[in-house]
Amino acid sequence: MFERVLIANRGEIACRVIRTCRRLGIHTVAVYSEADRDAQHVRLADEAWPIGGPRPADSYLRGEAILEVARRSGAQAVHPGYGFLSENTAFARACLDAGIAFIGPRPESIEAMGSKAAAKALMEAHGVPLVPGYHGEEQDPGFLVGEARRTGFPLMIKAAAGGGGKGMRIVHGEGEFAAALAAAQREAQSSFGDARVILERYVEHPRHIEFQVFGDTHGQVIHLNERECSAQRRYQKVLEETPSPFLDAPRRAAMGAAAVAAARAVDYVGAGTVEFIVAPDGAFFFMEMNTRLQVEHPVTEMTLGLDLVEWQLRVAAGEPLPLAQEAIRAQGHAIEVRLYAEDPEQNFLPGSGSLQTLRLPAPSPHVRLDGGVVEGDAVSIFYDPMIAKLIVWDTDRPQALQRLREALAGCEIAGPKSNIAFLERLARHPAVVEGRIDTGYLDRHLDEFLAGDGAPDPRVLFAAATAALLHDEGDVLAGVRHDADPYSPWARADAWRIGHPGKRIVALGLGEHRYEIEALGHDGDYRLRYGEAVCEVHGARHDGATLSARFDGEALRYPLHADARRVLLHDAAGARHRFERAAAFAWTAEEAAGGDRVIAPMPGRIVLVKAGAGDAVEAGQELLVMEAMKMELALKAPRAGTIESVSAVQGEFVEADAVLIRFKTEAVAA
Template identity: 85%
Template sequence: MFERVLIANRGEIACRVIRTCRRLGIHTIAVYSQADADAQHVRLADEAWPIGGPRPAKSYLRGEAILEVARRSGAQAIHPGYGFLSENTAFARACIEAGIAFIGPRPESIDAMGSKAAAKALMEKHGVPLVPGYHGEDQSADVLREQARRTGFPLMIKAAAGGGGKGMRIVRAESEFADALASAQREAAGAFGDTRVILERYVEHPRHIEFQVFGDSHGRVIHLNERECSAQRRYQKVLEETPSPFLDEARRAAMGAAAVAAAKAVDYVGAGTVEFIVGQDGAFFFMEMNTRLQVEHPVTEETLGLDLVEWQLRVAAGQPLPLAQEQVRAQGHAIEVRLYAEDPDQNFLPGSGKLQVLRLPAPSRHVRLDGGVVEGDTVTIFYDPMIAKLIVWDQDRPQALQRLRDALAACEIVGPKSNIAFLERLARHPVVVEGRIDTGYLDRHLDEFLAGDASPADRVLFAAAVAALLHDEGAAASDARHGADPFSPWARADAWRVGHAGKRIVALSLQGQRHEVEAHGHRGDYRLQHGEVVTEVRGARHDGETLGARFDGEAQRFPVRVDAARVTVHDAQGYRHAFERAAAFAWQSKETGGGNQVVAPMPGRIVLVKAQPGDVVEEGQELLVMEAMKMELALKAPRAGTIESVSAAQGDFVEADSVLVRFVP
């Protein structure tokens, strides 16, 4: 076994590899960019070396810099994680030439299967069923346009070297093809340094099911069962689980055999994933092979009781696979979701900033957390905005789903926006509960998973107000105990005044809407009014996690977290309502744009400028394209009008809220 391993990655996966290495007694060496000097993977590793600027091209994609660190630090092997250089043939080959083990497949296997186009050609040769399309070498615009016509619409454009939904576009009409191709190629170039694409006929309402495969240098290849990844938004996996609720034993065996055959075709060594498109009739088609560990590998580990990173290390060191195919035995059901810094109600706009509060459920046999940040860390604009992976396990799928709901309810993120409420709705939606979701369902029915701007139920609003009142009274009492006169009546927070009953205004904001609750009373007994609705609350108590009270004589319990700035309430259906505390007698809204200007929604780089001063544009017309968090964001005209000025050029880095375009008033 290796004694010194360098991890050529960052964030969650680097921390994940470090934990396994530490358990095995392996010395770990991290690398980091300027943006990651204080990152958790740097703090967890036994040693860490700087490799360049904050952008991936200046750091984590610099293979020569990483190899130089490996040589100087005495690393015997390099674990590439996923993303970055994990499927880079040149890097894998350079490691071998430098006498350093690459913890991954042979370069020849990456060549054959790391490219979607090459993998399709190989599978076609071996008789594996493929979706109709084009995966040829000629990437000229004319050839791609002609092949798109032959393939037929709708079709999918995919980055040949891609993954994670980057460089993918659905095109439903020929008139949309040129713009979609250009956008996919730009995104592919930024994410992978490779503009090549493949074309595929788009299969309507498919499922996405992948098989984990593992090979060793002794010629053995096995699979470790499937993962259902059909819950996707814009080709980015949102929820992964094993076993698939769709597969029966016969179909599972057929797909597993096809996955092993695909891996054997390239003499595969290490961890890999063979991905299939599965039609509603059960027919399956080879989609691609990822020659690396997948983000969703923990669900496989939880059902099999294995550590796949340990398997990677042992196989790379020349050891045989620990198990034969017939020894692979799964138990229970596991589900994974990814907590992201993003705003689902703003088209999942990636976020950045300091994690002021990061509360996650306690790890247990049923709950696992794989993360790369802790409270107080900053989510930067330069990398994927994932905060943590939440994995749950139980004996069957219904129990695992309930574990997921409970674990999500225990999560709280303050700082950048997060997708927690979106995931909570996902975990309760009938198509997920019944196992009927397909890869396009979220995009077709996204409104079913978003809170929107609906007003909260009065009972929910009153519960939030009661929690705020109890919190403020407790804080005032604590302050009084530590003050000069702990018995002063003026230290009470009940709004008592001479000659009339005390009245307080509890002001709460939800989705930008202000709600005022008029409150009379103290210490858990209140009369509350919101508009024309009045309720009597008696016996209210809050233990830090749960609010219990009688509302007009009806006892009810709410999961509630409260502090001086916010109140989070889960209603009877389990949905989250995250209220912001507001001043009782003042209301100020932050203007971030307006009808006469377009502002940058977050820090990023301008990759395309489509408008010039004097242009007359229509409402919704695309004016600029910016790149942030490895995504392209289209900035559109808020109204029809004439452009007065454009304050950004292609290649410029801009800060959040920078005015980029002004309209003639």
């Protein structure tokens, strides 16, 4: 076994590899960019070396810099994780040329599977089922039109050298083909430097099911069962699980045998994943092979009781596979979702910034958390905004889904926005619960998974207000506990007045909406009013995790967390409501007019300035364009008015919440 291993990656996967190495007594060497100086993988490793600037091209994609660290640190092997250089043939070959083991497949195997076209030709030669289509070298548009007719419509055009949905178009008829082909070729050339495409029959309502395979240097190749990844948005996986709710034993065996045949076709060594498209009638077709460890590998580990990183290390050190195919026995059901800093209500706009609050459920035999950040860390604009992977296990699928719902309810992220509420709705949606989701379902029905703009039920507002009142009263009591007279009426937070009960206003913000709840009473007994709705609350108690009270005589219990900044609760249907605490009388004329400034939603670079001081603009008019998280964001006027000043400069890098444009204050009509 190796004594020193370098991890050529960052974040969650680097931390995950370090944990296994530490358990095996292996000294770990981390590398880091300027943006990751204080990252968790740097702190967890036994030693860490800088390799360049914050952008991946200046650090984690610099193979020569990483190999120089490996040589200087005495590392005997390099674990590439996933992403970055994990499937880079040149890097794998450079490691071997330097006498350093590459913890992954042989360079030839990576190369063979790096081109979709070449991989399909190889699979065809080894009897692995393929989707009907064309994957040859001839790329003349006229020739491809003929191949499209032969394949039949609808069909899919795919970049031969790429993935992730880039260079991909669905064509429903011959009349659309020419324009779609030109667009796919342009995108393929831009994304991968290779305009070649392949054609495939488009399988309507397909499932995405992949098989974990493993090979060693002694000629053994086995599979470790499947993972279903059909819950996708824009070809990106959202929820992964094993076993698949769709497969029966005969089809599982047939697909497993095909996956092993695919791995044997390239003399595969190490961990890999063979991905299949599965039609509604159960027919399955090879899609591609990922020549690395997958981000969703923990669900396989949870059902098999294995450590796949340990298997990778042992195989790379020349040891045989620890188990034979017949010894692989799965137990229970596992599901994985990923917590991201992103805003589902704004087209899943990636976020960044400091994690002011990061509250996650406690790890247990049923709950696993793989993360690369802790509370107080920053989500960087330079890398994937994943915060943590949440993996749950139980004896069957219904129980595992319930574990997932409970675990998500225990998560809270403050700072950048997150996708937790989206994942909670996903875990409760009938299509997911009933196991009938396909790869396009989320895109077709996305509105069913988003919160929308509806006002919360008054009972939810009353529960949140009750928790806020209890919190504030508790804070005041804690502050006066050591005073000379803690029972003085002046040491109370109930708006007490001589001769009559005092009225308080609890202001709660939800999205762009503000809710003001009038409150009378104290110590868990209140009369609350919101608009025309009135509620009598009695016996309210909050233990830090739940609120219990009688609302108009009905005893209810809410999972709930409250502090001075926010109230997070789940209603009876399990829906998440996250209210921001607001000052009771902070609704100013400027705010009523729609805001007087445009701020940067995240750190980024100003690409275009489209307005200047003195300009009269309309509400919603595009004023600036900034680039952040590899995306261009249009910043628009919050209201109609006249611009007072513009502090944004084209080409300048700005921090989150920087004021870029100010509006002139204008009188609001009475």
